[in-house]
Amino acid sequence: MELNRRALLKGSAGMLGAARLVSAQPQDPLQSWNEGPVKQQIVDFVRATTDPSSAKFVPPAERIATFDQDGTLWVEHPIYSQVVYCFDRLPSVVKAKPHLASVEPFKTVMSGNREAIGKLSMDDLMKILAATTTGMSVEDFDAEVKKWLVTARDPRWKKPFTSLTYAPMIELSKYMRDSGYKTYIVTGGGQDFVRMYADQVYGIPPEQVVGTAGGTTYGYDQNGQPFLTKDPKLLLNDNNAGKPEGIHLMIGRRPYAAFGNSTGDRQMLEYTMAGGGERLAMLALHDDAQREYAYGPAQGLPDTKVGTFTQALYDEATSKGWIVISIKNDWKSIFAGGLLLGGG
Amino acid sequence: MELNRRALLKGSAGMLGAARLVSAQPQDPLQSWNEGPVKQQIVDFVRATTDPSSAKFVPPAERIATFDQDGTLWVEHPIYSQVVYCFDRLPSVVKAKPHLASVEPFKTVMSGNREAIGKLSMDDLMKILAATTTGMSVEDFDAEVKKWLVTARDPRWKKPFTSLTYAPMIELSKYMRDSGYKTYIVTGGGQDFVRMYADQVYGIPPEQVVGTAGGTTYGYDQNGQPFLTKDPKLLLNDNNAGKPEGIHLMIGRRPYAAFGNSTGDRQMLEYTMAGGGERLAMLALHDDAQREYAYGPAQGLPDTKVGTFTQALYDEATSKGWIVISIKNDWKSIFAGGLLLGGG
DSSP: OOHHHHHHHHHHHOOOHHHHHHOOOOOOTTTBBBBBBHHHHHHHHHHHHHTTTTTTTOOGGHHHHHEEBTTEEEEEEEESSHHHHHHHHHHHHHSSSSGGGGGGGGHHHHHTOOOHTTOOHHHHHHHHHHHHHHHOOOOOOHHHHHHHHHHHHTTOOHHHHHHOBEEEEEHHHHHHHTTOOEEEEEEEEEEEHTTHHHHHHHSGGGGHHHHHEEEEEEEEOSSSOOEEEEEEEEEOOOOOTTTHHHHHHOOOOOOOOEEEEGGGGHHHHHHHHHTOOOOEEEEEBBTTTTTOBSSSGGGGGGOSSSSSSHHHHHHHHHHOOOOOEHHHHBOOOBOOOSSSEEEO | HHHHHHHHHHHHTTTTTTHHHHOOOOOOOTTHHHHHSHHHHHHHEEEEEEETTTTTTTGGEEEEEEEOOOTTTTTOOSSSSHHHHHHHHHHHHHHGGGGGGGGGTTTHHHOOHHHHHOOHHHHHHHHHHHHHHSSSSSHHHHHHHHHHHHHOTTTOOOGGGGGOBHHHHHHHHHHHHHHOEEEEEEEEHHHHHTTHHHHHHHHGGGGGGGEEEEEEEEEETSSSEEEEEEEEEEOOOOOOOOHOOOHHHOOOOOSSEEEEEEEHHHHHHHHHHHTTTSSSEEEOOOOTTTTTTTGGGGGGGOOOSSSOOOOOHHHHHHHOOOOOEEHHBBOOOOOOOOSSOOOO
């Protein structure tokens, strides 16, 4: 749809005939993918669901594709970027509320003791998330995140996190959009956090980001101007079963294609495939220690608790026809390089 | 944008030159509106925000317009259609759970005593809503609503509720879409309920319906197939302050234009206008007793508690430049007639 429209717009401006437009050959939309069965299955799926003469044709309005973010669209190892953000924010929060310095889990984070920090529980992380991302206006939060995105650096690559996105997945999401699919991010990460860069980095606008979300409260400043304050109240924990629940809440349609990389995406893929007809479910396996990382029990490697890919998930994928992407074998190149935001 | 694209597609197919396309005169997109300052202000707003040479130009991606539903897009008087739905559903719920027959507020509704039913509180209505629209799968709920939409009739017009939509507002939402605006329904009604007909009736897809929403729970049937069950847990009460909160949750952008008809829309309009630059806020005043209804304190009429338009809201609108639509004077015709769904 989209490709067609562009061709027509371009053609019309140049007063070219329709015949010439139709014969134009676009370059390979998945050039960062190695040739092979995985790439072929993507192309086959898109062709089957977008060809009006196909029995598997899906009307444009129903073409929904959902992408996990951490580990699927950008690097998640060794620690989720948003956790880094929260840790980076904590000193100024403690400065404003000094009593937190002696309260756990803040005390541990402020100590800088990496071993102790590594042992923090999910409950601890949620407390840190609440302390560093709520109790402020939406505008203040947005400004802080934008500032951080430009200055923060990944410790291994010394680059902004937004430059560590995966070229093959960005191509894939664009390929799906150009084929009439509406692409959504469905992430365990904070919805408001991811919205700050998703459009620039992935071409996915704020209204198509579904994530872990808290409530807001509408109120007024001293000049009577209305604003929204971010609340610590959790509305949606967008992990595991929370992903299909979040998809229903925010989209209201079942996806035709879903992409993930961990057990946190299992239910989203299962829900997608349960829709019947032609559907696509894919999981990226981080098996490339040299170019990126190799981790997770499915490869007999330790569970790093970030993007856990269990053997059970691997077996389920194999038995159900969910496609496992080997980053090592299926991706010709890894990083998109952050073309748009800050890139290093 | 959209008009332009259509013209180009049409022209390209017919091998016409661009000059002829540009000169094509579309018919008045707001033909159900009487000429006058209200109609003019709509046209002026759309032109100013979509003309790239205008200082008030809004980039296409940021063009968000939000529409209340009850009383703004379709008839809400004398009772919200969704309340009728819940009352219609109640007998079969009571049949399945006989103990409810002797419990309030169910007992009152089952009695059929109109006077007593008219006195039910909002809390009572929420209990009836929970009993009749939760505890079932999303698919079962959808099927029940679809069945009801075809058979239920408005008591005054003896027509399906979906045929009692307002032609001028449907034209307006289409005009905004054709001008590159993404149109959303932001309703106090149930999100899942409105999603069942919004696309067919208004041309607004499920993912662009923001409404009062409950949670769902992901689980499995006896064959191991996953499904979502609708929970009584309220996630978003999309009325009053809940409207800007819901807009932030579901859209993540501030609207440039917002349309409502009652105090329940006040904060949505306020939030919209607080964004700065060129914005549009409009309120429909139901002042046409002959062709539709006249009700509400702003006209010195009794408060029917459905779509309350207070004098304070009227005064605020006047003082702040929010535009009040007089249905009697500004609308040439009222009903769209349900072109697409069942229409009688």
